[in-house]
Amino acid sequence: YRAKHHYRYYPSPQVxxxxxxxxxxxxxxxxxxxxxxxxxxxxxxxxxxVRLDMDADExxxxxxxxxxxxxxxxxxxxxxGKGKGKWD
Numbered sequence: 001y002r003a004k005h006h007y008r009y010y011p012s013p014q015v016x017x018x019x020x021x022x023x024x025x026x027x028x029x030x031x032x033x034x035x036x037x038x039x040x041x042x043x044x045x046x047x048x049x050v051r052l053d054m055d056a057d058e059x060x061x062x063x064x065x066x067x068x069x070x071x072x073x074x075x076x077x078x079x080x081g082k083g084k085g086k087w088d
Contacts, residue, residue, distance in 0.1 A: 007059050008049040011072045013042050016052075016059040025060055032060045 008017045015038065016025040024038050038044065050070050056062060 005054050005057055005059070007052045007054060009052050009059070009066060009070060010044045010049050011067075011070045012048065013044055014063070014067065014072070015042060015044055017049075018059075025058070027060070032058075 005018055006020060008019070009015070010017070014027060017023070018025070022036055023034050024036070025032060025034055026038060026042055027033070028039065028042075052059065052066065054062065059066070
C-alpha cells in the first residue's frame with residue numbers, strides 16, 4: 001500500500017501545497033524548490049486551487065500532465081474535484 005499525498009495545486013503560479021507536510025513545491029531558478037513558505041515573488045489566490053491526490057511525494061514529476069489538465073486560468077473556483085490520471 002502506498003501512502004497518498006493530498007495536494008492543493010494553484011494553476012496560475014503553478015505551485016503545489018502539501019498540507020500534511022506543510023510544504024510548497026514551486027519552480028524557481030531552473031529547478032523545483034520545496035519550502036515551508038513561498039518566496040515574495042510568488043503569489044497565490046488561496047481560493048483558486050485544484051485538489052490532487054497522488055501517490056508521488058514529489059508532485060512535479062507529473063507536472064506536464066497536471067498543466068495539460070489544469071491550465072492556468074481555466075479552472076473553476078474552489079474546485080473539489082480529484083485529479084485523475086496516471087499519477088493515481
